[in-house]
Amino acid sequence: MRLPPDVLTFLPPQQHARPLPAVIGEALRAARLRAGLRQTEVAKLVSISRNAYSRLERGLMLPSVQTLFRLCTAVSATPNELLGFPTSLPPGMGATAREALRRRVRLMDGRQALALVQLLSNVR
Numbered sequence: 005m006r007l008p009p010d011v012l013t014f015l016p017p018q019q020h021a022r023p024l025p026a027v028i029g030e031a032l033r034a035a036r037l038r039a040g041l042r043q044t045e046v047a048k049l050v051s052i053s054r055n056a057y058s059r060l061e062r063g064l065m066l067p068s069v070q071t072l073f074r075l076c077t078a079v080s081a082t083p084n085e086l087l088g089f090p091t092s093l094p095p096g097m098g099a100t101a102r103e104a105l106r107r108r109v110r111l112m113d114g115r116q117a118l119a120l121v122q123l124l125s126n127v128r
Contacts, residue, residue: 024066026063032081032086043061
């Protein structure tokens with residue numbers, strides 16, 4: 005598979021020095037507090053026990069993929085955020101990313117452009 009040159013200008017995600025359960029637990033707690041929810045409320049929303057949710061927040065276990073997505077919905081977070089990846093581009097990369105996106109949009113045919121407009125109309 006050939007990668008477009010503009011994809012190669014972005015840095016890969018940094019590797020975590022801490023174990024993944026600890027990274028997810030810390031991000032999950034921060035997102036829950038930001039959402040103004042208690043552990044019991046989140047556990048009920050994602051259909052797990054409060055004890056299991058507590059273990060997730062303390063970094064003692066990993067959620068399944070299904071549970072991770074339900075957690076994202078419950079605490080209004082993205083999977084990237086809960087997995088510890090940055091939610092924004094590194095400094096100075098914004099202009100590069102915008103120009104790469106412009107180049108790709110210009111290469112779209114009408115059908116692809118319509119699909120993009122429909123996709124973006126559903127974004128909050």
